[in-house]
Amino acid sequence: MQPGTAALHLALLAIGVGDRDLVIVPEATFVATVNSICYCGASPLLADVDPRTGLLDLDGLQNFLQNECDTADGTTTERSTGKTIKAIVPFHLYGHPVDMDALDTILKPYGITVVEDAAEALGARCRDRPVGGLGHTAILSFNGNKIITGGAGGMVLTPDPDIAKRVRYLASQARDDALYFAHGEIGFNYRMPNLNAALIVAQLDRLDDFVSRKRDVAGRYADLFADIPGVVTPPEASWAESSCWMSILSLDPEIYTSGAEPIIWPGGTT
Ligand SMILES: Cc1ncc(COP(=O)(O)O)c(C=O)c1O
Structure with missing residues (x-):
């Protein structure tokens, strides 16, 4: 994917974020996270962060979901707007992981999908498991200032083959599997050039x-x-x-x- 912002955009589209949805995002985040939510026609719902760490305030999140939202049939709506909270984008600020296990426990009753923004945290670990590999769809950035860089670049990681397939499709101009140029919907030219990929792969070890x-x-x-x-x-x-x-x-x-x-x-x- 090219770049991490595009990876976020497609990850959100692939999990079904769309018009009028809400996506929770910590208020201390990089603007790309908020932008990618807006690209989907959804609105960011800014969540408080712990002032000591800058990471998502998990107690605050739990209070919000319990007291200001309604959940029915696995869908959670924010009471004041009546909008569906489709997803949350936790973010590992400066490379320190959010407690993803605690977050999963909090989110269990609410039907809110996690897209983990691991752009700054490649190589970080949460209870000895690597971020980006914690069972959710996640994204990485290979921007010039990141731990591994391809000059630019991004990646969607997912354990779900359907999401992977959808992301690949949308990233390649939504080109159908046909001999000639047939495009089933409006896609994006988000593929990573091979040259960038080669730089990234060469640094992985x-x-x-x-x-x-x-x-x-x-x-x-x-x-x-x-x-x-x-x-x-x-x-x-x-x-x-x-x-x-x-x-x-x-x-x-x-x-x-x-x-x-x-x-x-x-x-x-x-
Ligand atoms: C947390 C976070 N998310 C997303 C991005 C976007 O990545 P890119 O610059 O590769 O588009 C960045 C930074 O670059 C970031 O720090």
């Missing part, structure tokens, strides 16, 4: 090394900032192994009252 190096860098930052008041590096849950795709730190607003800018641009912004 180095994934563990890349992730291990990322984790070393994040650990080094954590050590260096450990004694600086008000500077917090992201915690790692005991059940998780983050890909540490991007090393970040957060600042206590009570200490850093003028925000992050003076630190990022100590001499001014020009």
Whole structure:
């Protein structure tokens, strides 16, 4: 697929997201996630995140589903709009996995399909199982800034052969299996060029090394900032192994009252 945004778009179409549906997405996400929901004619339903981790607030989600939605015949609707909540796109911010096991438990009664956005988390693990391989349809990005890159690129991962078939079909201009050019519906030219794919495949057996190096860098930052008041590096849950795709730190607003800018641009912004 070319790129991760296209992978998300097709994954959502293939699980049946369409006009007037709602798709839950954590509010701290990358805009591609929200855009791909909108491409399907659906609307994003922004969910709170845990301020400490930036990951989907699972208690908040459970409260919302219990108290502000109605479920009948395996379909959940948001009470205030009457719209169907078709899917949720959990997102592993900066490479730290969401607790997908807890999410699955919460979602069980609601008939909401998961599309896991693992764009930033290739190589991360959730209870020793790799993200993207947790039993849901998932997507990866091979954008230039990702752990493995093809310059650009994306991938849909799915255990469901029907979804795989539908994604391949839509990505190839919805070209029917016929001798001549016959197209059964409006498709997309989302196929990944072979050149990009070759770059990606050539890096795959180095994934563990890349992730291990990322984790070393994040650990080094954590050590260096450990004694600086008000500077917090992201915690790692005991059940998780983050890909540490991007090393970040957060600042206590009570200490850093003028925000992050003076630190990022100590001499001014020009
Ligand atoms: C969480 C997330 N989802 C989706 C994307 C989109 O991937 P792409 O840039 O390959 O379209 C990105 C980033 O690039 C991302 O970080």
